[in-house]
Amino acid sequence: MSDLIKKVTALLNDKTINAFIGYEKGSANRIRAIFVRTEDQVQKLILNASCTQNLTGYLMKHEVKKLGKLGILANVAALRSIMQLASEFQIKDGEVYVLFANADGSLTEFTDFKSIETFLQTTDTGIKSEEQEMIAKLEAMTVNERWLFWNKEFEKCIKCYACRAACPMCYCHRCTTDVNQPQWIPVASHELGNLDYHLMRAMHLAGRCVNCGECATACPMDIPLNLLTYQLISPIKATFDATAGMKADAMYALSTYKPDDKENFII
Amino acid sequence: MQEFEPKIVAFVCNWCTYAGADLTGTSRIKYSANVKIIRFPCTGRIDFMILMKAFENGADGIIVSGCHPNDCHYSTGNFHARRRWIVFRNLLNFTGIDTERIQFSWVSAAEGFKWADVVNNTVKKIKEIGPYENYNKIAVSTLFNEEGATNE
Numbered sequence: 001m002s003d004l005i006k007k008v009t010a011l012l013n014d015k016t017i018n019a020f021i022g023y024e025k026g027s028a029n030r031i032r033a034i035f036v037r038t039e040d041q042v043q044k045l046i047l048n049a050s051c052t053q054n055l056t057g058y059l060m061k062h063e064v065k066k067l068g069k070l071g072i073l074a075n076v077a078a079l080r081s082i083m084q085l086a087s088e089f090q091i092k093d094g095e096v097y098v099l100f101a102n103a104d105g106s107l108t109e110f111t112d113f114k115s116i117e118t119f120l121q122t123t124d125t126g127i128k129s130e131e132q133e134m135i136a137k138l139e140a141m142t143v144n145e146r147w148l149f150w151n152k153e154f155e156k157c158i159k160c161y162a163c164r165a166a167c168p169m170c171y172c173h174r175c176t177t178d179v180n181q182p183q184w185i186p187v188a189s190h191e192l193g194n195l196d197y198h199l200m201r202a203m204h205l206a207g208r209c210v211n212c213g214e215c216a217t218a219c220p221m222d223i224p225l226n227l228l229t230y231q232l233i234s235p236i237k238a239t240f241d242a243t244a245g246m247k248a249d250a251m252y253a254l255s256t257y258k259p260d261d262k263e264n265f266i267i
Numbered sequence: 268m269q270e271f272e273p274k275i276v277a278f279v280c281n282w283c284t285y286a287g288a289d290l291t292g293t294s295r296i297k298y299s300a301n302v303k304i305i306r307f308p309c310t311g312r313i314d315f316m317i318l319m320k321a322f323e324n325g326a327d328g329i330i331v332s333g334c335h336p337n338d339c340h341y342s343t344g345n346f347h348a349r350r351r352w353i354v355f356r357n358l359l360n361f362t363g364i365d366t367e368r369i370q371f372s373w374v375s376a377a378e379g380f381k382w383a384d385v386v387n388n389t390v391k392k393i394k395e396i397g398p399y400e401n402y403n404k405i406a407v408s409t410l411f412n413e414e415g416a417t418n419e
């Protein structure tokens with residue numbers, strides 16, 4: 001019996017948690033999320049190199065919240081999501097039991113926010129080098145070339161909103177996308193509505209995105225939409241000294257201000 | 268050929284720039300008629316989506332203007348707006364939207380001359396850059412033009 005199964009069985013038995021969010025084998029070679037509530041479900045839990053999904057998106061879904069006290073299997077991105085959700089008052093300290101999967105397969109327990117913060121300070125949380133290269137490549141283009149690049153990407157979007165469903169930070173009950181009075185985002189998968197949707201999505205996640213990449217992974221059309229929010233990480237850090245998902249009591253860069261915030265474009 | 272007359276939409280706050288623009292008028296300072304002014308309670312209320320809507324409906328340029336820092340009628344609206352524009356401009360630039368077409372300014376109720384300058388200079392700049400063709404191609408008017416359905 002694996003450490004994970006032993007641990008989760010114990011947690012369920014002593015009622016520390018009512019449900020545990022982890023990974024199980026899906027169809028074909030896929031891995032999918034499982035919501036473990038009973039002892040026979042525990043046996044389905046797996047943990048291997050393919051288990052990379054950031055599961056924290058489920059924490060905010062009301063069907064999952066209803067299950068009672070939750071435990072979750074976390075990777076680095078998930079820990080950061082939990083910090084960000086905490087800073088947005090979505091999770092209270094100690095409310096979620098966090099089991100962190102180390103690279104060597106061993107498990108670390110996190111029962112409070114402080115220990116997660118401390119752990120993250122010495123962990124690599126940056127974006128991947130290939131994504132960095134892609135951003136640099138786009139930044140080196142002319143404005144018009146970038147327009148054509150994104151136009152081509154957004155053209156593919158079928159507005160399935162899988163990216164929204166996958167993002168741990170997209171938990172609003174009523175999204176701007178769904179508002180129809182006024183109709184902010186044209187509904188059809190037309191270039192205009194697609195551009196609006198992506199700008200809106202990126203702007204609402206600016207300074208909150210924890211670069212987990214779930215949005216791009218979820219996209220059936222392979223749109224690299226995660227780059228939109230990734231690109232904003234360094235200017236937000238440089239200008240406002242703010243980074244998402246590192247501290248449970250951090251202020252969201254766009255809900256605060258400094259009287260001497262610097263810009264160079266307002267006349 | 269007729270000279271290109273850009274459509275400029277100005278989003279201004281009620282307390283400073285709108286009053287400033289009023290002063291431009293009452294002082295009989297002449298300025299470009301290309302601008303359509305839309306009054307908001309505060310720059311803090313000017314959602315970035317509203318700017319997108321202006322481009323979608325055929326604007327070639329946009330002006331966003333409000334009270335100078337520390338002068339906001341609601342104390343902090345323009346400070347919040349400033350942060351938002353810093354981030355939004357980054358995003359627009361990264362998605363290939365021409366930030367040259369959006370002019371941000373602080374114009375107080377006493378700066379009638381400055382308002383005329385901001386408008387005139389913006390109109391001049393947009394005349395040089397030309398119509399916003401990239402955006403026009405995907406504008407609202409194109410939404411209804413496929414398969415015989417028109418918006419006329």
Ligand code: SF4
Pocket residue numbers: 166167168169170205208209210211212213214215216226229
């Ligand atoms: S926007 Fe994408 S990368 Fe950022 S937190 Fe949401 S899912 Fe993760």
Ligand code: SF4
Pocket residue numbers: 156157158159160161162163164218219220221222223225
């Ligand atoms: S997941 Fe991809 S196709 Fe679906 S709405 Fe998001 S970007 Fe568009």
